[in-house]
Amino acid sequence: MSARKWLYRPELGVVAAVVAAWLFFAITAGDSGFLTLSGTASYLAIAAELGILAAPVALLMIAGEFDLSIGSTLAASGMTMALCTTELGWPLWAGIAAAAALSACVGLVNGLIVTRTRLPSFIVTLGTLFILAGGTIGTTRLITGRTQVGGLEDAGGFGAAQKLFAGQIGPFSITLLWWVGLTALATWVLVRTRPGNWIFAVGGAPDAARRLGIPVDRVKILLFMTTALAACLVATFQTVQFRGTDVLRGTGKELEAILAAVLGGTLLTGGRGSVFGAACGALLFGMVQQGIVFSGVDSDWYKVFLGAVLILAVLLNSSVQMRAAEARR
Amino acid sequence: MSHETNGKAPILEADHVTKRFGRITALEDVSMRVYASEILCVLGDNGAGKSTLIKTLSGVHPPDEGRLLVDGEPVRFSSPRDALARGIATVYQDLAMVPMLSVVRNFFLGAEPTRGVWPLRRLDLREAEAVVRAELKRMGVELRDMSVPVSALSGGQRQALAIARAIHFGARVLVLDEPTSALGVKQAGIVLRYVMEARTRGCGVILITHNPHHAHMVGDRFTILNRGRCEGTFAKAEISRDELVRRMAGGEELEQLQHELRAS
Ligand SMILES: Nc1ncnc2c1ncn2[C@@H]1O[C@H](COP(=O)(O)OP(=O)(O)OP(=O)(O)O)[C@@H](O)[C@H]1O
Ligand SMILES: [Mg+2]
Numbered sequence: 001m002s003a004r005k006w007l008y009r010p011e012l013g014v015v016a017a018v019v020a021a022w023l024f025f026a027i028t029a030g031d032s033g034f035l036t037l038s039g040t041a042s043y044l045a046i047a048a049e050l051g052i053l054a055a056p057v058a059l060l061m062i063a064g065e066f067d068l069s070i071g072s073t074l075a076a077s078g079m080t081m082a083l084c085t086t087e088l089g090w091p092l093w094a095g096i097a098a099a100a101a102l103s104a105c106v107g108l109v110n111g112l113i114v115t116r117t118r119l120p121s122f123i124v125t126l127g128t129l130f131i132l133a134g135g136t137i138g139t140t141r142l143i144t145g146r147t148q149v150g151g152l153e154d155a156g157g158f159g160a161a162q163k164l165f166a167g168q169i170g171p172f173s174i175t176l177l178w179w180v181g182l183t184a185l186a187t188w189v190l191v192r193t194r195p196g197n198w199i200f201a202v203g204g205a206p207d208a209a210r211r212l213g214i215p216v217d218r219v220k221i222l223l224f225m226t227t228a229l230a231a232c233l234v235a236t237f238q239t240v241q242f243r244g245t246d247v248l249r250g251t252g253k254e255l256e257a258i259l260a261a262v263l264g265g266t267l268l269t270g271g272r273g274s275v276f277g278a279a280c281g282a283l284l285f286g287m288v289q290q291g292i293v294f295s296g297v298d299s300d301w302y303k304v305f306l307g308a309v310l311i312l313a314v315l316l317n318s319s320v321q322m323r324a325a326e327a328r329r
Numbered sequence: 330m331s332h333e334t335n336g337k338a339p340i341l342e343a344d345h346v347t348k349r350f351g352r353i354t355a356l357e358d359v360s361m362r363v364y365a366s367e368i369l370c371v372l373g374d375n376g377a378g379k380s381t382l383i384k385t386l387s388g389v390h391p392p393d394e395g396r397l398l399v400d401g402e403p404v405r406f407s408s409p410r411d412a413l414a415r416g417i418a419t420v421y422q423d424l425a426m427v428p429m430l431s432v433v434r435n436f437f438l439g440a441e442p443t444r445g446v447w448p449l450r451r452l453d454l455r456e457a458e459a460v461v462r463a464e465l466k467r468m469g470v471e472l473r474d475m476s477v478p479v480s481a482l483s484g485g486q487r488q489a490l491a492i493a494r495a496i497h498f499g500a501r502v503l504v505l506d507e508p509t510s511a512l513g514v515k516q517a518g519i520v521l522r523y524v525m526e527a528r529t530r531g532c533g534v535i536l537i538t539h540n541p542h543h544a545h546m547v548g549d550r551f552t553i554l555n556r557g558r559c560e561g562t563f564a565k566a567e568i569s570r571d572e573l574v575r576r577m578a579g580g581e582e583l584e585q586l587q588h589e590l591r592a593s
Contacts, residue, residue: 208438
């Protein structure tokens, strides 16, 4: 690929930021553990969970829509699998299946409301964010009288689930494999398949897409279901790892996922973006969150850093691309 | 006034078509026909009903009165896809392109060639690129890099891409809505050459324009609309460019305007 073409890549800014952040923490926190294998594993684990959310969120944003409800979908599906196993005595697999069915329905409802009413998805999913968050707390308290549910290790099939969703490969979490696999799959779908081509068209020129016979509404609905199912997968990781869950798990994840996608060069207005970029965005997020801890600064400050990096990365991206576009004229 | 081309049936014909929007009559008793390998220019001032006419021909609005015929056979289009299935392709002003997608991806958007079986079914980008290169070459466009986004093309190149796409997907009648209106003199000239290329390749072309100079350069016949009514259809031999300009502006009105301007 020529240098000129790289300037057209949406990931340019975030790749530079990842390299810069790694160098920064290697220098400032290199001797306090940032460079060790376990230090690396710690930020990769954070990046993996966020990256699994950020990949479908990026696809949805390229198609021109937002999903703010994934944080509370995560809470609701985690609680669904916990309650099904502890209260109903179901095997863990059945609980996970119930949670997946619930998430798929949430995505379907989000998608149907957005495509039928033409309301902005920002508003619709803000509504479902609140409905699900409140519903999860209400239901959990009604059934158990508490806001936390534990004791999942007694559920049938827990051992196998633990290997699959919460296992370790050396110092690394198995979620890393899931992340790499799903990122590769989503990238392939986006750039090498017909539905991927449609995702770009749906976000980039919706009227043209419709006139060319692309099933715009179906593409959007399926993407809303994908983001919800990704939230369910991350809920499964966490619920199995902690052998239980609480009603606030996942709070704020929707914004972190959007942050990762935007860091990765995905346009808020749709039509442009990359899954690889979103993965880099998630990696940057994990690196900064853990790097701050290693460098001895109070970890409360990591969000300040991330916010600044977000604005810088987006600025870099847009200015470089503008220059590249001008050079072509 | 109107003529027959070798006694063949027109590919597309509008027969006494009327179209109203509420109390506004956008088209009133308009008849026109287009034959293979000819360019029919539809001329008219703003609000004359040009866009309404092509929307009726391309299946966006069904006519309130009158009928459409394809190959001499009455048809009813309920959507633009119906019209497309009968070979009537419309290139709208936005060209139905996604600016940030590549030339190749835009060309095949909605009809992408694939290879492999389902879970592994993927775009056949190499095949697609070869087709686009060949189709653009036939239009006389050479692009070095087919993976650039459409937004990096010139306006004329974009028109060429849209026309080549329509022809590749089986257009027999190509309807172009003001393809030169947003372009400078040079680019407009290039687009007119593509329009003539489409005629050479056997398409019937309906060229909508309010530029009589462009129309007279490439058109074989001219239909003039004025406030929704057909002012007549003329073969190129029957009408000079100046006469076309005069007719289009509504003759006497223009003279009166000249008069008024001179007086003031
Ligand atoms: N969807 C619609 N609803 C109501 N009125 C319409 C509609 N479309 C067109 N009209 C009216 O029909 C008349 C003809 O409009 P049309 O767009 O066909 O003109 P035009 O010749 O394409 O003009 P221009 O050169 O400005 O593009 C106008 O008076 C317009 O206001
Ligand atoms: Mg018009």
